[in-house]
Amino acid sequence: MDRKSFINQITGGLTLTCISCMMQACSKEDGTTPSNNTGNNNNNNNSNSGSNVILTVNLSSQLLAINDFVLDKGVVVVRTASGNVATSFVAFSSACPHAGATINFVKSSSTFNCSAHGSNFSIDGSVTNGPASSALQKKTVEIDGTNLNVK
Numbered sequence: 001m002d003r004k005s006f007i008n009q010i011t012g013g014l015t016l017t018c019i020s021c022m023m024q025a026c027s028k029e030d031g032t033t034p035s036n037n038t039g040n041n042n043n044n045n046n047s048n049s050g051s052n053v054i055l056t057v058n059l060s061s062q063l064l065a066i067n068d069f070v071l072d073k074g075v076v077v078v079r080t081a082s083g084n085v086a087t088s089f090v091a092f093s094s095a096c097p098h099a100g101a102t103i104n105f106v107k108s109s110s111t112f113n114c115s116a117h118g119s120n121f122s123i124d125g126s127v128t129n130g131p132a133s134s135a136l137q138k139k140t141v142e143i144d145g146t147n148l149n150v151k
């Protein structure tokens with residue numbers, strides 16, 4: 001085997017190895033179920049594909065009481081009143097507008113907190129304590145039977 005054939009053989013092998021590694025990395029990410037930080041198990045898989053639904057919550061088993069919340073898929077949705085109507089819920093991006101850390105919902109005070117730098121937000125998403133200078137990004141809530149969809 002000459003030098004050129006040898007190098008081509010080695011380079012081709014490395015390329016295949018790298019592609020294989022990348023595909024494995026992608027498949028691991030795709031197969032990972034995102035966790036939610038609610039204590040509620042969100043077993044919904046957003047079957048409304050084709051729409052702009054970010055998160056679907058089954059209201060038969062989740063968000064049953066006022067201040068119950070689901071934090072998943074980059075959004076947080078909170079029940080603020082009884083009844084399965086859109087106005088009984090608020091939903092926001094869970095990314096803090098200050099620097100993008102994930103916010104938490106504090107049930108005891110019905111507020112949102114960002115532990116990264118201490119920003120606080122009221123239940124309507126407005127800033128009550130900086131350093132964040134803008135409100136949480138509001139999301140749309142729609143009710144479809146027993147499903148709540150966040151868009």
Ligand code: FES
Nearest residue numbers: 096098099114117
């Ligand atoms: S990222 Fe939330 S306060 Fe800084």
